[in-house]
Amino acid sequence: MMMTTLLVLTAIGCGLIAFAIAFAWRVRPAVVHDHASQRPRVVIIGGGFAGVYTARYLEKLAGDRVEIVLVSPRNHFVFHPMLPEVISGSIGIMDVVSPIRRMLPRTELHVRTVEGIDFAARTVQTSTGFHSHVHAIPFDHLVLAMGSVTDFRGLRGLPEHAFPFKDLGDALRLRNHVIRVLEEAAVEHHDPALRRRLLTFVVAGGGFSGVEVVAELNDFVRAVARHFRGIDPAELRVVLLHSQDRILPEMDSRLAEFAQRLLRKRGVEIRLDTRLAAATGQAAVLGDGTALLTQTLVSTVPSSPHPLIGALLLPRTPQGRIEVEATLAVPGMPGVWALGDCARVPAPGGGVAPPTAQHAIRQARTLAENIVATLDHRPTRPFAFRGLGKMGALGRHSAVAEVFGVRLSGFLAWFLWRTVYLMKLPGWGRRLKVAVAWTLDLILPPELVQLEAQGSTGIVREHFEPGQEVFEQGDVGDRVYVVLSGAAEVIRDGQRIAVLERGDYFGEMAVLGGAQRNATVCCTEAMDVLVLPRREFAMLSGSLPELRHSFETTAGERARSIGSR
Numbered sequence: 001m002m003m004t005t006l007l008v009l010t011a012i013g014c015g016l017i018a019f020a021i022a023f024a025w026r027v028r029p030a031v032v033h034d035h036a037s038q039r040p041r042v043v044i045i046g047g048g049f050a051g052v053y054t055a056r057y058l059e060k061l062a063g064d065r066v067e068i069v070l071v072s073p074r075n076h077f078v079f080h081p082m083l084p085e086v087i088s089g090s091i092g093i094m095d096v097v098s099p100i101r102r103m104l105p106r107t108e109l110h111v112r113t114v115e116g117i118d119f120a121a122r123t124v125q126t127s128t129g130f131h132s133h134v135h136a137i138p139f140d141h142l143v144l145a146m147g148s149v150t151d152f153r154g155l156r157g158l159p160e161h162a163f164p165f166k167d168l169g170d171a172l173r174l175r176n177h178v179i180r181v182l183e184e185a186a187v188e189h190h191d192p193a194l195r196r197r198l199l200t201f202v203v204a205g206g207g208f209s210g211v212e213v214v215a216e217l218n219d220f221v222r223a224v225a226r227h228f229r230g231i232d233p234a235e236l237r238v239v240l241l242h243s244q245d246r247i248l249p250e251m252d253s254r255l256a257e258f259a260q261r262l263l264r265k266r267g268v269e270i271r272l273d274t275r276l277a278a279a280t281g282q283a284a285v286l287g288d289g290t291a292l293l294t295q296t297l298v299s300t301v302p303s304s305p306h307p308l309i310g311a312l313l314l315p316r317t318p319q320g321r322i323e324v325e326a327t328l329a330v331p332g333m334p335g336v337w338a339l340g341d342c343a344r345v346p347a348p349g350g351g352v353a354p355p356t357a358q359h360a361i362r363q364a365r366t367l368a369e370n371i372v373a374t375l376d377h378r379p380t381r382p383f384a385f386r387g388l389g390k391m392g393a394l395g396r397h398s399a400v401a402e403v404f405g406v407r408l409s410g411f412l413a414w415f416l417w418r419t420v421y422l423m424k425l426p427g428w429g430r431r432l433k434v435a436v437a438w439t440l441d442l443i444l445p446p447e448l449v450q451l452e453a454q455g456s457t458g459i460v461r462e463h464f465e466p467g468q469e470v471f472e473q474g475d476v477g478d479r480v481y482v483v484l485s486g487a488a489e490v491i492r493d494g495q496r497i498a499v500l501e502r503g504d505y506f507g508e509m510a511v512l513g514g515a516q517r518n519a520t521v522c523c524t525e526a527m528d529v530l531v532l533p534r535r536e537f538a539m540l541s542g543s544l545p546e547l548r549h550s551f552e553t554t555a556g557e558r559a560r561s562i563g564s565r
């Protein structure tokens, strides 16, 4: 308690200094980026640790000599190491994210998704989100920092029923779901099996993120259960599944055993040598076929490189990561670089650098230095960081840490974990807020509010007025449309080639072929359509082979008809 108070006082002092610095910084004029300028342009794809820190170091090292463009689907940077704490609410949702614009005042941010890269033309194609027009950004240097994704493909039932844990949205969804099932269980007195299912929480994956998630989840449900008169804490079951014979395989075995003992003491049931094979809406199905009844299954594995990488002609490992040289340059592709979780970076002394934020930040520095060296015609240098250590939080005032070869566990490791990550958070204001939140968390009961965040519903209806374009020739093929009423015409190279009416569908050619739109569709009579985004279309056509066949047949006929014109 005294230590935390000291930490808060230090943070307040530092916060005041930071306030003064921030004020002085604000009066400096922002650099206006001139697209017509002759400065070399560095385009960075990805707003995570690797991308944001590359831009940060480039701003420092290259100043106004380069134009920096960063493309990220979101305008914020997520501080992953503290994400598990969002489950328990021990820190606020807004405290694990930082606005990229404020972190990178000299970088031009495009809040868009990269759809493709044309290495020959040296351009990156982005889609705008509000419309499917392709936007091409030319580059002199390209930095690939797309990270990894949780990939449940091939795992039966996981895409439908398991919670991934990679992003802020995942953490929020899980927290809301956990509160929802507790609410449900509190009044479920008729069906004991359903009650047991609601009160069983399963996490698959005993690596760092799985262990941190299960520890937070366990602390949270046990702390809040006291506020539900209808739940006896003894009914709660929190299970960790791990496919190997001990959790935290990345750590020294004594620390992993400490973590196992502590979690078990706190009520987590650890099932070693147990693989998650499938999931249903009511159970986690284990490798031996046993069904573990649960309404809450979280899986932190498997993680795989970003799917965009699979569509690019780049040197790749069998697992799909981009092969890079020790300088982080992509071999045989001048001016193309890759780093972070999406790349296979050789570690100094052999092996591969682990996919951690700690390494991504150091790689970002090397990469920025190497871009500047290339511009100055100086030799580049290899990535030489060996890692400072590893730390894993175990919930309530406990952690394990291996720093500079020294092993720590329990409170001291936890205090080190909190101090290190507090100081790593971008911005003094945020550090201060988190320090205060942590202090209040020691004395106040956990927050129980369930936030109703309405997610995107996938398939939606849209309305078009006569003269309005649905999409334009050359746009990204990201949706399929079904005409519910009204009419439209299909125009290719200025000529009308077809008319679309009630019951017709269109847009399938570009979606099926992963290509750009080969014609423009323009509404001629007030029209209502059903819109199937690419993902939903893939799910539907993947499950109904006849439907897919019919779409493919129509797409083939339409392609032949266009070809014969």
Ligand SMILES: Cc1cc2nc3c(=O)[nH]c(=O)nc-3n(C[C@H](O)[C@H](O)[C@H](O)COP(=O)(O)OP(=O)(O)OC[C@H]3O[C@@H](n4cnc5c(N)ncnc54)[C@H](O)[C@@H]3O)c2cc1C
Pocket: 045, 046, 047, 048, 049, 050, 051, 071, 072, 073, 074, 080, 081, 082, 083, 084, 112, 113, 114, 115, 145, 146, 147, 148, 165, 166, 167, 208, 209, 306, 308, 339, 340, 341, 342, 355, 356, 357, 358, 359, 360, 391
């Ligand atoms: C729960 C959790 C806890 C963790 N704890 C720790 C820890 O304690 N210590 C540690 O060192 N590491 C930790 N890590 C690992 C660490 O977060 C990753 O190694 C790090 O985030 C990798 O950085 P990155 O930039 O390569 O990828 P990411 O941070 O994943 O960033 C990738 C970025 O690319 C963007 N992107 C993807 N596709 C596109 C596209 N098509 N167009 C444009 N942008 C795109 C994404 O939106 C994202 O912004 C943790 C990870 C998780 C999930």
